[in-house]
Amino acid sequence: MSNLLVSKLPVEKWVSEGVDWLTQHLSGFFNVIQSAGDAMMTGMTNGLLAIPMFLMIAGVFLIALVTSPRRWGFPIFTLAGLLLIANQGLWQDLMSTMTLVIMSALISLVIGVPLGITMAKSDRTQALVQPILDFMQTMPGFVYLIPAVAFFGIGVVPGVFASIIFALPPVVRMTNLGIRQVPVELVEAADSFGATSWQKLLKLELPNAKNTILAGANQTIMLALSMVVTASMIGAPGLGRGVLTAVQHADIGAGFVNGLALVILAIIMDRFTQKLNTKPSQKLPQSRKRHWFVLATLLVMVGGGIVNSFAMTSQSHEKISLGYVEWDSEVASTNVIGQALKARGYEVSLTPLDNAVLWQSVASGQIDVSLSAWLPNTHRALLKKYENDLTVVGTSLSDVKTGLVVPDYMSAQSISDLTTEANQVITGIEPGASMMIATENTIKAYPNLAGWQLQTSSSGAMVSALEKAYKNKEEIVMTGWSPHWMFSKYQLHYLEDPKATMGGKEAIKTLARKGFKSDHPEVYNILAKFKWEAADMESVMLDIQSGMKPTKAADKWLKANAKTVDSWFE
Amino acid sequence: MPKVEIKQLTKIFGKRRKAALELVKQNVSKDEILKKTGSTVGVYDINLAINEGEIFVIMGLSGSGKSTLVRLLNRLSEPTAGQLMIDGQDITKLNKKELLDIRRRKMSMVFQNFALLPHRTILENTEFGLEIQGVPKAERQKRAEHALDNAKLLAFKDQYPDQLSGGMQQRVGLARALTNDPDILLMDEAFSALDPLVRREMQDELLDLQANVQKTIIFITHDLDEALRLGDRIAIMKDGKLMQVGTGEEILTNPENDYVKTFTEGVDRSKVLVAENIMIPALTTNVIVDGPTVALRRMQEKEVSGLVAVGRHLTFRGYLSADAAVRARKAQLPLRDVIVDMPVITPDTLISDILPIIYDATTPVAVVEDGRLRGVVIRGLVLEALADTDEEIKSSEAAPHVTEPIEREEMQDV
Numbered sequence: 001m002s003n004l005l006v007s008k009l010p011v012e013k014w015v016s017e018g019v020d021w022l023t024q025h026l027s028g029f030f031n032v033i034q035s036a037g038d039a040m041m042t043g044m045t046n047g048l049l050a051i052p053m054f055l056m057i058a059g060v061f062l063i064a065l066v067t068s069p070r071r072w073g074f075p076i077f078t079l080a081g082l083l084l085i086a087n088q089g090l091w092q093d094l095m096s097t098m099t100l101v102i103m104s105a106l107i108s109l110v111i112g113v114p115l116g117i118t119m120a121k122s123d124r125t126q127a128l129v130q131p132i133l134d135f136m137q138t139m140p141g142f143v144y145l146i147p148a149v150a151f152f153g154i155g156v157v158p159g160v161f162a163s164i165i166f167a168l169p170p171v172v173r174m175t176n177l178g179i180r181q182v183p184v185e186l187v188e189a190a191d192s193f194g195a196t197s198w199q200k201l202l203k204l205e206l207p208n209a210k211n212t213i214l215a216g217a218n219q220t221i222m223l224a225l226s227m228v229v230t231a232s233m234i235g236a237p238g239l240g241r242g243v244l245t246a247v248q249h250a251d252i253g254a255g256f257v258n259g260l261a262l263v264i265l266a267i268i269m270d271r272f273t274q275k276l277n278t279k280p281s282q283k284l285p286q287s288r289k290r291h292w293f294v295l296a297t298l299l300v301m302v303g304g305g306i307v308n309s310f311a312m313t314s315q316s317h318e319k320i321s322l323g324y325v326e327w328d329s330e331v332a333s334t335n336v337i338g339q340a341l342k343a344r345g346y347e348v349s350l351t352p353l354d355n356a357v358l359w360q361s362v363a364s365g366q367i368d369v370s371l372s373a374w375l376p377n378t379h380r381a382l383l384k385k386y387e388n389d390l391t392v393v394g395t396s397l398s399d400v401k402t403g404l405v406v407p408d409y410m411s412a413q414s415i416s417d418l419t420t421e422a423n424q425v426i427t428g429i430e431p432g433a434s435m436m437i438a439t440e441n442t443i444k445a446y447p448n449l450a451g452w453q454l455q456t457s458s459s460g461a462m463v464s465a466l467e468k469a470y471k472n473k474e475e476i477v478m479t480g481w482s483p484h485w486m487f488s489k490y491q492l493h494y495l496e497d498p499k500a501t502m503g504g505k506e507a508i509k510t511l512a513r514k515g516f517k518s519d520h521p522e523v524y525n526i527l528a529k530f531k532w533e534a535a536d537m538e539s540v541m542l543d544i545q546s547g548m549k550p551t552k553a554a555d556k557w558l559k560a561n562a563k564t565v566d567s568w569f570e
Numbered sequence: 571m572p573k574v575e576i577k578q579l580t581k582i583f584g585k586r587r588k589a590a591l592e593l594v595k596q597n598v599s600k601d602e603i604l605k606k607t608g609s610t611v612g613v614y615d616i617n618l619a620i621n622e623g624e625i626f627v628i629m630g631l632s633g634s635g636k637s638t639l640v641r642l643l644n645r646l647s648e649p650t651a652g653q654l655m656i657d658g659q660d661i662t663k664l665n666k667k668e669l670l671d672i673r674r675r676k677m678s679m680v681f682q683n684f685a686l687l688p689h690r691t692i693l694e695n696t697e698f699g700l701e702i703q704g705v706p707k708a709e710r711q712k713r714a715e716h717a718l719d720n721a722k723l724l725a726f727k728d729q730y731p732d733q734l735s736g737g738m739q740q741r742v743g744l745a746r747a748l749t750n751d752p753d754i755l756l757m758d759e760a761f762s763a764l765d766p767l768v769r770r771e772m773q774d775e776l777l778d779l780q781a782n783v784q785k786t787i788i789f790i791t792h793d794l795d796e797a798l799r800l801g802d803r804i805a806i807m808k809d810g811k812l813m814q815v816g817t818g819e820e821i822l823t824n825p826e827n828d829y830v831k832t833f834t835e836g837v838d839r840s841k842v843l844v845a846e847n848i849m850i851p852a853l854t855t856n857v858i859v860d861g862p863t864v865a866l867r868r869m870q871e872k873e874v875s876g877l878v879a880v881g882r883h884l885t886f887r888g889y890l891s892a893d894a895a896v897r898a899r900k901a902q903l904p905l906r907d908v909i910v911d912m913p914v915i916t917p918d919t920l921i922s923d924i925l926p927i928i929y930d931a932t933t934p935v936a937v938v939e940d941g942r943l944r945g946v947v948i949r950g951l952v953l954e955a956l957a958d959t960d961e962e963i964k965s966s967e968a969a970p971h972v973t974e975p976i977e978r979e980e981m982q983d984v
Contacts, residue, residue, distance in 0.1 A: 185685040192678065193702050
């Protein structure tokens with residue numbers, strides 16, 4: 001028994017090695033899927049976006065009206081909901097989310113229904129697949145993101161991959177159930193008339209199981225929707241990104257609006273799929289006309305899209321993808337660079353990512369540039385891991401400090417002074433952040449911190465906690481870094497760090513993927529020149545914090561510092 | 571050559587079939603085998619020959635293996651051992667394709683719960699068999715409509731099964747089976763799910779049909795009356811084994827063993843019979859609320875010429891004859907004033923005591939307990955009850971001066 005606890009089985013190692021092996025040996029296959037998938041998704045999103053917004057809203061409203069005659073609730077809800085989303089400026093996000101959900105659901109159905117049929121036809125398959133489905137459904141969705149990134153990089157494809165794994169089980173289960181639930185007598189009847197297996201499946205089992213399968217499909221769509229937020233952590237665009245950003249900045253309003261848009265989309269999709277569920281004898285006599293009407297409406301919408309896309313002139317720009325982590329400092333710097341490049345005619349995409357994923361994406365060339373490397377200490381481990389696969393372009397900000405921060409009304413001046421303050425809890429940020437690893441090491445290094453705990457949360461949540469503590473003059477110890485707007489809003493100070501475990505002198509550096517210099521020499525030079533001061537950054541941060549949109553705040557700063565900016569572009 | 575010939579057919583469900591088969595040969599009971607091997611004996615060592623054009627009824631209690639037997643005939647379940655000859659061809663040896671062909675052309679099946687496909691209209695259900703065979707749409711619809719027309723259901727062809735009554739649904743099931751024009755119809759308790767009246771109608775229809783089309787019909791039922799009405803020959807099964815095969819008369823007169831004997835007897839004659847054993851539910855009229863018109867209507871509906879008059883809660887009042895009801899209607903009298911007395915006995919009256927009463931009665935005899943009507947006893951029942959007992963009936967040579975109301979057999983359809 002004691003052996004069991006002494007030598008740990010290297011399960012983690014096995015899994016990592018397995019995934020590594022797959023990534024290496026199937027990289028060609030994954031890349032094909034990724035590029036094809038990306039092209040398909042982008043095409044679909046662009047197709048949806050090409051349809052003029054109001055034409056689409058009107059079309060969906062009309063279809064809702066036709067499919068639920070004499071009932072006004074659902075069509076009006078559809079109209080009002082979509083108009084609200086459009087009004088909040090979330091239309092583009094909504095279309096990206098729709099693409100993600102529709103694709104995940106479609107692929108889930110294409111895989112799931114045949115799998116369900118196979119399960120229903122063979123008890124052995126059922127015994128084999130059932131536990132796998134249980135595993136897929138109970139494993140937290142986040143776990144799928146890790147191999148998804150390893151296989152497909154970042155963006156919408158891994159999002160779809162993770163959504164499929166998560167959303168597949170219900171449709172498989174319900175298909176299996178639906179077919180197994182076809183009454184024995186009916187199956188015997190079909191057999192007694194000499195039906196082949198295929199005839200039985202097409203003429204009896206599928207029509208009979210249709211409603212159960214549709215219920216499963218409905219579940220699948222809902223689960224795919226719920227994965228949207230999770231998938232946005234690895235760069236899937238759409239409404240999920242808004243929710244995630246709001247969580248990381250503890251921004252209640254934005255979170256609610258994005259969440260509401262998701263709810264509206266969910267309800268609309270749910271009602272539409274439920275409308276497909278009818279009893280045969282309840283079929284409406286004029287359903288033929290209805291089908292034609294729905295088809296015509298769809299055609300008008302598509303036509304509008306085609307006309308519109310011709311009207312839209314497509315320019316080809318140099319495309320630059322910027323990745324960043326949702327820390328306030330990085331939101332500021334990335335948006336400033338993004339807006340500056342956009343103003344000079346580059347096509348720029350900004351992708352918020354988890355820190356470790358960001359490094360990995362730059363290393364694998366998925367993302368061109370990251371402005372969020374904190375070196376040499378904070379991100380040391382990551383640099384060590386990826387240094388052969390990326391280039392450090394330059395330093396964008398050199399007066400950076402990280403450490404443990406307390407409000408001025410607390411008496412502690414050094415980390416070694418800490419005893420039992422703040423219930424022996426250090427309020428931290430996202431668990432993957434390097435500052436958290438530094439803090440863990442600090443707790444180990446200082447004997448007086450024995451018994452202290454590091455609480456993980458998010459950058460936004462930490463500030464919310466500070467706000468609350470500050471109001472009530474309660475004690476709080478946080479992982480802090482500057483530049484940060486909280487230093488200009490509150491009276492705070494760093495705790496001295498005699499053992500220098502929280503990092504000494506730090507700078508924010510700009511990273512680029514290998515080969516970026518030869519692909520985009522101009523932009524590379526601009527990035528190499530990009531440098532600003534903590535005060536600059538904090539002014540942009542405060543603007544954003546006080547409710548300005550990041551792009552607006554960046555524009556404001558760019559206007560005010562036109563000279564400096566021009567000097568980068570010389 | 572018989573149309574269908576079954577030789578030593580055995581079907582055992584479960585895992586350890588060999589062991590179970592050994593035990594069956596040693597005459598071990600079904601439950602015992604299940605306990606020992608975990609296998610269930612479906613049917614064991616069935617030998618039968620069924621001739622062309624006969625209605626062959628297989629009957630038995632539930633669990634006797636009759637449904638299994640019929641499913642072995644079209645190989646919905648695979649026999650464990652034995653042979654099945656149809657037109658001299660052993661169908662247990664057929665490959666998949668040949669078997670499908672036999673099912674499509676030679677046999678059709680009608681099910682207890684109709685087994686209509688709920689997502690298809692009546693017409694689509696009826697043409698199902700031909701659709702499976704790949705018959706062109708126009709032709710199969712024509713044939714299906716013809717079959718529906720015969721079943722008087724053509725008007726409903728675009729309805730869905732759940733919009734029809736049970737009897738109609740079963741007609742569709744039958745029409746569907748006949749559309750294929752098979753040689754053999756397998757009917758698995760086809761009328762058991764219908765109410766007694768509709769059931770009778772369906773039986774009559776089946777007999778009419780058989781007079782026209784001359785199919786070989788293998789009919790499964792657990793109802794002796796149904797078997798006697800329909801069957802040219804009857805096979806009785808118990809625990810997967812065949813007990814006796816013969817015409818209805820043979821089975822009733824020469825039961826080969828005790829099981830068949832008790833099975834075919836409505837009553838157990840080993841005990842002394844009392845009125846309770848042979849009485850049937852009475853056809854009543856409530857004289858407090860019913861008028862003569864209602865009573866006459868009820869007599870017409872039930873095809874009888876008299877009713878037992880009762881008050882509230884079935885309190886016994888007397889007898890109302892058709893003549894009396896007509897009189898009451900003409901003279902505008904309430905029924906109370908025209909009812910007459912009828913002989914009354916208690917439920918525990920012995921049959922031997924009932925006999926003299928029955929002889930003298932002009933009406934059925936009412937069985938009354940504590941002033942409540944429990945049922946009636948009619949002459950035919952008494953005679954039947956005594957037919958096999960040793961007791962001699964003192965038959966009066968004098969012509970009976972009684973014409974008692976002719977009670978139709980419905981009254982026995984309890």
